[in-house]
Structures are given as structure tokens and as C-alpha cells.
Amino acid sequence: MTEADAYRIVWTIVVGSLGATACALLGCFLILKRLSMLGDAISHGVLPGIALAVLVSGQVGGVAMIIGAMLFGVLTVVLTEWLSTAGNVSEDASLGVVFTSLFAAGVVIIAVFLPRAHIDTDCVLYGNFTNVPLDTFTWSDSATGIWSEIPRAAPPMLASLALTVGFIALFWKELKLAAFDAALASAMGFSAALLHYLFVALVAACSVTTFEAMGSILVLAMLVVPPATAHLLTDRLWAMLVWAAGLAVSSATFGYALASQWVFNTNVAGMIATVAGTQFALAVVLAPRHGILVRFLRQWRLALRIAGEEILGSLYRHEEAGRVGAAVSLHEHRLSPWIVALAFARLRRRGWIERLNGGWRLTAAGKHEALSVVRSHRLWETFLGKEFELPIDHLHAPAARMEHFIGPQMQEELAAQLQEPHLDPHGKQIPSP
């Protein structure tokens, strides 16, 4: 790898990470306010602001353009709210109408008044990361060689990130309160509306400064995808912001690496967004509390426990009727044969059941466990019979469902409330330990 390669890699990743992090941090609040699509709307609605700023100031880029974008970002939101309250249009429809109309107006303004403006649609959509290390300026005469140059894209990205971090740090408690409970924020005198407009202006400013290098698709992806991923991974707001920033940086880094000529040799912005999407998919599956895998495991463990308890209960009833060494069938319980087989193996390993004449019987320890299951079942039947006045043949099915969720403590409570019953409504003994 030459020094020029290193320069290109380092700076592209740095610029990408700065922009992605700024967007991801702001996006956390969009996600939490359930306004994910607002980022999309703002980043389109700002176009007339940009066009007018260029017309007035006579130059592309610069502070005028950012101010124009902020004004029109806020205008997008104000118009949407006005349309939905005064015009009696639903909120989502008015948002859709406002941002597409503003965007179209921007296109018309550019076509009519700025016919010589050069707009590369590819760059607008996919960004222009290749250009980042090529368009540079000298920052220090003392430094030598290639590293004395800095890409022109870097300072605006750094500024957006600094502004975003500064804004969130300054208004941390107010943003948290307004995002969680806007009514209380307003009742306390923190104007939730004012904060929201400030926030929207910042989103507009950030999307304008970052989209030149990153492209609009990546900006939108970074506003939503890393925050949504972070939300799955943590339960604290500050941790969500840290995660979102980390995921944004890792998207930029791995996205650039995968897009390089050594791997897929493809569009950088597209690859970064793809990595972000992959991270999200992984989080959906693997997240510690909300993940599919954890939930699947939890359900599987529950099914295994239920199957085990069904086997114990069934053997207990057989032995109660004098049939020791009976075969157990769990057909009516709609449990998968795999689960049932595993449950048998587990009970046997724990020493709760043992083979007898081709059937099974409970060991002493197994009998103790089974007793608790049957006690729960019959207590619940007694409770239902007393409180619900159900016909006697309606009691078994609900009790068979509930018996797995009545722990020792609930057994005590039920027994006490029913005045320590000895017989269930069918006249069967309620066993007690």
C-alpha cells in the first residue's frame, strides 16, 4: 500500500464517519419521537431554500445555503402542521404533500433561474466519496508531504458533528423530556414546539452539509438505521446515542473497506448503507432483550418445561389410579414430538422418571415435582369452580393451561383463599407436600 492509498483510505473513512455520526445522533431523537420519515421530508423540503440561497448569494455552498436549508426545513414542518390542523388533512398525507411540492418547487427554481448550475444526479443520490481525497487544501506549511493537505469535505462534516453534539449536550435534559413526554415539557414551561423547530433546523443543516459527500440515500439511511439498531441494543438514552455513533462509524469503516477495489469495488455510499442495514438485521436477530433469537430460545425453553410438567402430571395421575409403569401419550397437547422426546430425556437425566416394563414411572424426587404440578392444576380447578360457576367439564382445559404458571407462592395464596381445600370439583384429592 502506498502512502497515497493510506491517505485516501484514512480521509474517506474519517469524512464518512464524521457525517454518519452527526446524522445518527440526530436520528436517535427522530426515532424516539416516532418521526423517522421526517428526516426524509426535511432533506427534500430544503431544496428551494438551497436554490434561493444560491440565487441570492451567487455562490454554491457556504453559510447562506445552510441558512436557506434550515429555514425551509422548519417551513416543511410548519406547513405540514398547518395543513393538518387548518386544512383538516391527515398528518401523514400533509407531510407527503408538503415535502414533494417543496422539492418540486426547488427543481423548478433551479431549472428556470439557474440553468447553468451543474447538478450531477448521481452525486446527489450516491454521494461522491471518490472525490473526497482529491479535493484538498493546505492546512499547515510546517507539515510535509501528502499529510499537509486536508480534504475540503472534512471541515463542514466536523462542524456538523460538533454542532450536533453541542446541541444535544446543551439541551440534553430538555430534549429527553420533550421526546418522552411533550405535554409535561410544555406544562413545565419548556416549549416543546420551540425545541422541535430548533431540532428540525439542525437536521436540515446537517443533511445539507453532509449530503454533498455522502449522497442523499446515505444521509437518510444514517438518520434512521443506526438509531433504530441502537434502540434494539440498549435501554438507556445515553447508551443509545453511544451505540448509534459507534454503529455509524463502523458502517463507514467496513462499508468503505468492502467497497474498495480489493473486495467488491463498488459505490462507497451504497456499501456503507448496506453495512448499516446488515447491522440492523443482525441486531433484530441477536439483540439481548428484544432479539428474535432470545425470544425463540425463551419460547423453546418454556415449551420444554411445559412438556416435562405434562409428562410428570400424566404419570402422577396414572400412578394415582394404580397404573405404575404406564406409557405416556401427549397427543392432545399439540406439542412437537421433538420437544416431547427432549423433555423425556431431560426428566430422565434429572432422575425424576425411570423405565419400567416398557412404560415409565416416577422416582421419589419425580413424585415430589409431579405433586406440585397436579396441586396447581386441582387448586385452579377448585378456584374456577367456585368463582366462575363454570360447568364441571369446562374446568380441566383452563387448569391444564394455567398449571404451568402457578408457582409455590401462588399455590399458597390460592389454598389460603379457598380455605385449604382437600378435594377438587371432580372429587379428586388435591395433593399437598
Added chain:
Amino acid sequence: MPPPILDVHDVTVAYHRKPVLWDVDLTVTKPSLVGIVGPNGAGKSTLIKAILGLVPLVSGSVHVFGQPVSQERRRIGYVPQRESVDWDFPVNVLDVVLMGTYGRLGWFRRPGAREKAWAHECLAEVGMADLARQQIGQLSGGQQQRTFLARALAQQADLYFMDEPFAGVDAATERAIATLLRQLRRDGKTLFVVHHDLRTVPSYFDHVILLNVRLVASGPTPLVFTEDNLRKTYGGRLAILETMGQALSQEERTA
């Protein structure tokens, strides 16, 4: 004579021009535990929001302790309906209770050790001391409501507005909340509580506001909570008001 605690003067609130509260006029002069009672859609929550300035008034004015509400926000506590917030929000119980201290802190100042200790005290007050670090999504309905109440305590207000604090809670929580409200009342606070269980009204509240898009009655519970008044409150809306509301919103649509 000190100014009334709450003075609602001829307040009308409308959504899309159609009034949902008609000319409510109401004064509370001495510290009370006030129940706001009425059928669904009677405008109970709207009345609270109107008093707090969260919805615009078509007409009328609101004063608390003789001042406009915006001047006295630090003395006012608010408990919105439990369903109005997202319980998947990434904060824990202590974070939520700390939010109660934000009003006194004002813009930019952060809660410190003193506020945290105070929030823990408020949590203990509602019997949730050991759940401070719990993620709010893992709470039961009753615990959520207790969390909101602890947050209200943390506000250290003199005047409270609570929107259905008894909705969907278990019996133990209901008792705990009722005790807490009486305690606050004994401490000289005034509480306005939207309530939907008529059976408990006489035992919980010493003052009742009966509401059904208009004020039916307001006063000490024994005088106001009568069968006659309840019939007026729950016996359907006044047909004239319905027709007028329709007319106003029609006007809006055709104008």
C-alpha cells in the same frame, strides 16, 4: 383575602371550530382534593390541558394563585394519562422521576446529587424504592402509574392536575394512590384528579366537578354529588349544544 387557587373564567375550547368544552366557569378558593367526573368525551382531559395552556382557548381566561398560568408553572404539577407516553422509551424509572425536578431547575441546569436523592425519596414514597434502576418497559400498569406519581411528587408543586391516575391499576396501587392523594391534601396542596369510578368518588374527594362538555356542577362533594346532578351529567348531551357544534363545524367546512 388571598386570590383563588384556580379561577377558570368562561373558558371555551374547540377542535376544528367545534366546541368540546362550553363556557366553563369555575373557582376553587381553598385547598381541596377535587374529582373531575363525567362520561367519555365529556372534556375532562381537555379541561386540564386548557388550564395548563396545552390547548388554545377559544375564549375565556385561566388564573392560578391570581396569576396567569405561565407565571406559576413551577407551582403546578401535571400527571398526563399513562397511555400518552411511549413506555419503550430508553430510560429507567429514576430517569422518569428525575424529570419531575426539571421544571425547578429551569433551562440548561442538570439534575445533580441533591435531585437524585430527592427522586429516590419520592420513589420510596410510592413504594418503588427498589425499582429505581428498572427499565420502564418492564413495569406493570400499576408500577407505571406509581412512577408517574413519584415524578409528580418530585415536582414539589402546590397545585396538581392528574389525568386518570387510577386507570388500569391493581387494587394495592389504587389504595396506595388514594392514601398519597390524601397525604398531599393534608399538606395543604390542591389536587385536580380526573376520575371515572363513581363508586369511590365520595370517599376519595372533598370537592367534585361534574362535567359533560359543559360544567354541570362544582362544589363540596356532599352538596354536588347527588343523584339529580349525576343524571344531568350522564343523561346525554344537551341536544342544543350538539346541534350548535355541528352548525359551527359546518360553517367551517362550507366557508
